[in-house]
Amino acid sequence: MSAQHRKTVLITGCSSGIGRAAARLFQQQGWQVAATQRNPAAEAELNRLPGVICPRLDVTDPASIQSAVAETIAAFGRIDVVVNNAGYALMGAFETHSEAQVRRQFETNVFGLMEVCRGVLPHLRGQRAGTLINVASMVGRIPLPLYSVYNASKFAVEGFSEGLVYELEEFGVQVKLIEPGAVKTNFFGRSSDRANGTGETAYAHYTAEQLSVMDDIGACGSESEDAAAVIWAAANDSSRRMRYSVGTDAKALLFVRRLLPDATFQRMIRLSLSRMAFNSVGRLLYKQA
Numbered sequence: 001m002s003a004q005h006r007k008t009v010l011i012t013g014c015s016s017g018i019g020r021a022a023a024r025l026f027q028q029q030g031w032q033v034a035a036t037q038r039n040p041a042a043e044a045e046l047n048r049l050p051g052v053i054c055p056r057l058d059v060t061d062p063a064s065i066q067s068a069v070a071e072t073i074a075a076f077g078r079i080d081v082v083v084n085n086a087g088y089a090l091m092g093a094f095e096t097h098s099e100a101q102v103r104r105q106f107e108t109n110v111f112g113l114m115e116v117c118r119g120v121l122p123h124l125r126g127q128r129a130g131t132l133i134n135v136a137s138m139v140g141r142i143p144l145p146l147y148s149v150y151n152a153s154k155f156a157v158e159g160f161s162e163g164l165v166y167e168l169e170e171f172g173v174q175v176k177l178i179e180p181g182a183v184k185t186n187f188f189g190r191s192s193d194r195a196n197g198t199g200e201t202a203y204a205h206y207t208a209e210q211l212s213v214m215d216d217i218g219a220c221g222s223e224s225e226d227a228a229a230v231i232w233a234a235a236n237d238s239s240r241r242m243r244y245s246v247g248t249d250a251k252a253l254l255f256v257r258r259l260l261p262d263a264t265f266q267r268m269i270r271l272s273l274s275r276m277a278f279n280s281v282g283r284l285l286y287k288q289a
């Protein structure tokens with residue numbers, strides 16, 4: 001296929017995990033890929049693949065968004081799909097977080113994602129075609145303990161994205177949401193911002209037990225490639241479908257959530273997150289097929 005007819009995707013947060021797997025998959029499928037990263041100088045693989053460039057893009061730095069978009073259009077002529085993937089989780093009891101930690105969570109997961117949309121929308125509207133794919137989370141619809149600020153950031157992504165669906169349809173721009181359950185990435189390790197032991201300590205016992213269960217859930221998670229395959233499917237789905245879950249945990253919990261009243265559902269979540277229950281039946285629920 002000539003470069004003129006190949007589609008182009010711009011993805012944020014391609015240094016690891018889901019973004020990286022998505023960049024590889026789109027490239028393998030013959031797309032032109034802007035695999036953006038905060039620190040592309042450290043990249044040694046993606047930038048050697050044909051049809052891939054790695055512009056610097058930090059979602060909290062609007063100038064880097066503008067230049068990454070311009071670099072991508074200069075290299076490939078257009079952008080067809082934008083995957084807003086960059087993000088991380090602030091983990092721990094709300095009271096143990098500083099205001100700066102809370103703001104940083106929103107600066108990245110919410111305001112950063114919005115700025116990327118602001119940066120690409122004139123181009124997508126101008127060509128009267130394009131797809132925004134926002135990586136939210138299962139917890140953007142099913143909040144979990146010790147993720148209260150992260151939950152809130154992903155609820156914001158859900159609300160923002162659904163509003164955009166209506167605003168952008170007359171311009172031929174689609175908006176889609178990816179809702180992963182647990183995925184085995186740096187999300188549970190290097191990328192997470194965890195309660196740092198300062199501040200309110202009344203939660204120490206609960207936090208220690210619960211975060212260790214969360215880490216075990218993470219270790220049972222889907223592969224990054226599974227999430228990338230769902231992003232790929234969303235990018236190629238011209239129907240009006242908006243939400244795409246990833247993993248059996250997300251699919252099962254989102255289904256059960258629709259059926260149960262709040263209090264019953266919360267009892268089920270409490271039970272499934274207890275160490276004892278997780279070690280017996282919970283592992284089965286979270287173990288990905």
Ligand SMILES: NC(=O)c1ccc[n+]([C@@H]2O[C@H](COP(=O)([O-])OP(=O)(O)OC[C@H]3O[C@@H](n4cnc5c(N)ncnc54)[C@H](OP(=O)(O)O)[C@@H]3O)[C@@H](O)[C@H]2O)c1
Pocket residue numbers: 012013014015016017018019037038039057058059060085086087088089108112135136137138179180181182183184185186187188191218221
């Ligand atoms: N893994 C899960 O269980 C899970 C579940 C639901 C949703 N998600 C969502 O999936 C997305 C990808 O996460 P992941 O699981 O693939 O984790 P990951 O391996 O930690 O990847 C996160 C990526 O985001 C980048 N990033 C963080 N802050 C950034 C910023 N300010 N500007 C640009 N890039 C930034 C990281 O870059 P650096 O290398 O520079 O830090 C990294 O490339 C996130 O939005 C996350 O919330 C993950």
